[in-house]
Amino acid sequence: MPEYRKIHGLGAEFPTAAALFHAAEKTRDKGFKRWDVHSPFPIHGMDQAMGLGKSWLSAVVLLGGLTGLFTAVVLEGYPSLIEYPVVVHGKPVTWATVPAFFPIFFELTILFSAFSAVGALLVFNQLPKWYHPLFNWERFTRVTDDGFFLVIEARDPKFSEASTRQFLEEIGGMHVTLVHD
Amino acid sequence: MSAATIEPPPGPNVERVPLILNERRLSWVTDRISGIVEDRTPFWWWVAFLVTSPIALIGLFCIGYQISTGVGVWGENIPVGWAWDITNFVFWIGIGHAGTLISAILFLTRQRWRTSINRASEAMTLFAVICAGIFPGIHVGRFWMAWFLAPVPNQYGIWPNFRSPLLWDVFAVSTYFTVSVLFWYTGLVPDLATLRDRATSRVRKFFYGLFALGWRGSNRQWRHYEMAYLLLAGLSTPLVLSVHSVVSFDFATSVVPGWHTTIFPPYFVAGAIFGGFAMVLTILLPARAIYKLHDVITPQHVDKMCKIILLTGSIVGYAYSMEFFIAWYGGNAFEKAAFLNRAFGPYKLYYWTMISCNVLSPQIFWFKYCRHNVFIVYFVCMCVNAGMWFERFVIIVTSLAQDFLPSAWHVYHPTWVEIWTFVGTFGIFLSLFLIFMRYLPMIAMSEVKIVSPFADPHHHPPGAQEETHH
Numbered sequence: 085m086p087e088y089r090k091i092h093g094l095g096a097e098f099p100t101a102a103a104l105f106h107a108a109e110k111t112r113d114k115g116f117k118r119w120d121v122h123s124p125f126p127i128h129g130m131d132q133a134m135g136l137g138k139s140w141l142s143a144v145v146l147l148g149g150l151t152g153l154f155t156a157v158v159l160e161g162y163p164s165l166i167e168y169p170v171v172v173h174g175k176p177v178t179w180a181t182v183p184a185f186f187p188i189f190f191e192l193t194i195l196f197s198a199f200s201a202v203g204a205l206l207v208f209n210q211l212p213k214w215y216h217p218l219f220n221w222e223r224f225t226r227v228t229d230d231g232f233f234l235v236i237e238a239r240d241p242k243f244s245e246a247s248t249r250q251f252l253e254e255i256g257g258m259h260v261t262l263v264h265d
Numbered sequence: 266m267s268a269a270t271i272e273p274p275p276g277p278n279v280e281r282v283p284l285i286l287n288e289r290r291l292s293w294v295t296d297r298i299s300g301i302v303e304d305r306t307p308f309w310w311w312v313a314f315l316v317t318s319p320i321a322l323i324g325l326f327c328i329g330y331q332i333s334t335g336v337g338v339w340g341e342n343i344p345v346g347w348a349w350d351i352t353n354f355v356f357w358i359g360i361g362h363a364g365t366l367i368s369a370i371l372f373l374t375r376q377r378w379r380t381s382i383n384r385a386s387e388a389m390t391l392f393a394v395i396c397a398g399i400f401p402g403i404h405v406g407r408f409w410m411a412w413f414l415a416p417v418p419n420q421y422g423i424w425p426n427f428r429s430p431l432l433w434d435v436f437a438v439s440t441y442f443t444v445s446v447l448f449w450y451t452g453l454v455p456d457l458a459t460l461r462d463r464a465t466s467r468v469r470k471f472f473y474g475l476f477a478l479g480w481r482g483s484n485r486q487w488r489h490y491e492m493a494y495l496l497l498a499g500l501s502t503p504l505v506l507s508v509h510s511v512v513s514f515d516f517a518t519s520v521v522p523g524w525h526t527t528i529f530p531p532y533f534v535a536g537a538i539f540g541g542f543a544m545v546l547t548i549l550l551p552a553r554a555i556y557k558l559h560d561v562i563t564p565q566h567v568d569k570m571c572k573i574i575l576l577t578g579s580i581v582g583y584a585y586s587m588e589f590f591i592a593w594y595g596g597n598a599f600e601k602a603a604f605l606n607r608a609f610g611p612y613k614l615y616y617w618t619m620i621s622c623n624v625l626s627p628q629i630f631w632f633k634y635c636r637h638n639v640f641i642v643y644f645v646c647m648c649v650n651a652g653m654w655f656e657r658f659v660i661i662v663t664s665l666a667q668d669f670l671p672s673a674w675h676v677y678h679p680t681w682v683e684i685w686t687f688v689g690t691f692g693i694f695l696s697l698f699l700i701f702m703r704y705l706p707m708i709a710m711s712e713v714k715i716v717s718p719f720a721d722p723h724h725h726p727p728g729a730q731e732e733t734h735h
Contacts (some may be wrong), residue, residue: 101720102721105723122481122484123487124710125482126491130720136485141492148410168422168423172429184427187433187507187511188436191433192436196498209489211479211486214475216473226462228461246502
């Protein structure tokens with residue numbers, strides 16, 4: 085790898101989910117901010133170990149659901165009650181027949197919520213992102229198999245190549261590697 | 266008394282059977298499941314595909330023939346305006362429900378055994394809904410008018426009737442399909458990344474990489490991913506219950522004797538899950554045998570699915586008897602006649618086939634031996650698959666064939682076009698499933714790894730250095 089390329093950060097590999105979990109706790113306590121752990125599956129309790137709070141993706145989904153409900157109200161209400169009211173199967177155009185509109189209210193609420201869940205997932209995770217510096221690290225391909233990695237980014241204010249490398253080795257990191265952009 | 270002297274209360278030994286047998290390591294899961302996709306296409310696959318794809322083509326030919334000639338090539342005629350077409354629609358859409366139950370409801374109820382079977386079941390859902398979606402489109406006769414189903418005004422400025430269950434059905438089924446695709450794809454992304462990272466050819470790397478979206482398995486990603494997955498499960502759960510309820514409203518809101526009953530929504534949902542689980546086992550048992558996945562899909566998994574079949578089959582049996590009871594207790598002469606005709610009329614053979622397949626055959630699952638013998642399980646699943654088709658036929662056709670006016674009574678028989686359209690949908694379903702098995706991981710690797718002891722952040726494999734941290 086050419087030396088003039090920008091440094092993305094320092095990565096270390098850990099043997100097990102448990103080792104990565106403890107390493108994350110120590111990294112959190114050390115006060116690093118721009119870092120992440122990578123694993124083949126979500127590790128239970130890792131959010132607390134990293135000092136992360138609740139994901140607010142749920143708020144986006146709530147808004148999406150409300151949008152869906154509103155869309156259904158307009159979509160059904162405007163033609164059926166205002167533009168072209170038709171009395172069919174004995175259901176007059178009054179508030180008493182509103183329950184017959186509920187199934188579509190419900191379906192569109194679900195549809196819009198699901199789209200906002202997936203859309204927010206992509207936006208929050210900055211996906212799709214087909215290029216990432218970590219893909220330059222050969223060992224990193226094991227992250228989707230059985231590899232556990234911890235990466236501290238160079239833009240972290242506490243980052244320094246020598247001391248961060250030492251820290252990663254102290255907490256049990258193996259194959260500590262400088263990852264370039 | 267210090268805390269150290271308190272003994273744990275003596276309890277029954279509740280050590281659980283592990284969900285992955287033989288203490289397989291994480292990389293074993295990856296290798297085994299990715300290997301299915303990466304190895305050379307096996308000979309049996311080509312044989313199977315060369316059987317199913319011509320059947321699919323015959324089905325497509327029948328659909329083309331029906332559209333180009335007219336709906337008269339089918340045997341249905343007034344008063345039997347709905348017959349095999351809607352039977353097949355309800356049959357296929359019901360099968361899909363087991364996939365959503367496994368992926369969503371069992372997820373919310375923290376049934377960790379679902380991870381071995383959810384991917385294949387979700388795929389089954391999608392393919393079943395595709396097969397189901399064919400029939401409402403073509404049964405209108407003038408296929409080019411199918412856009413009348415959409416919520417847009419026609420050429421006279423008249424909108425579809427939003428208060429009709431048929432339009433609810435359009436919304437329910439299309440939402441169901443879309444949300445199922447989103448849920449399935451969200452679950453696939455980490456596994457596609459696995460295939461991307463293992464890919465050896467440029468073509469594979471490009472396509473798996475493209476659809477893996479650059480997934481890196483970072484915890485900042487997993488955090489949102491888990492929330493999105495939880496919410497999609499939470500959304501799919503009421504959705505799946507609503508879809509078959511809405512399908513049942515197509516019948517229940519009419520005034521036809523035998524259809525006009527309030528028990529339909531729960532009865533249809535239970536029947537859908539019942540038939541769907543039978544189809545899951547029908548597909549997964551051969552797949553497990555071919556790919557030797559017994560360590561991931563264990564006897565425990567089959568046992569639990571059999572218990573669900575037993576439960577839902579008994580609910581269905583209860584619904585059958587309750588319908589009869591209400592027909593008598595309700596005192597409506599037409600209702601009573603409709604049910605007597607079902608059991609003893611021209612379609613009695615269909616009715617008693619339905620009863621024996623759906624109510625009687627699953628009862629042998631009370632015995633553990635039967636739940637653990639794959640041949641018995643497979644036989645019962647085949648009975649249930651057939652029985653659930655007969656159930657829909659019995660509900661739809663017997664009520665229509667003998668309606669209010671005896672002079673209009675008409676016994677319906679299908680033509681070859683209807684039969685081969687239905688057989689063709691099996692070809693479509695199985696061909697799609699074979700393609701899925703060939704190109705996508707059949708088992709959700711990242712989820713199976715979660716239930717492995719190696720995923721536990723407090724698990725220290727024997728021999729590893731013991732840590733003293735908290």
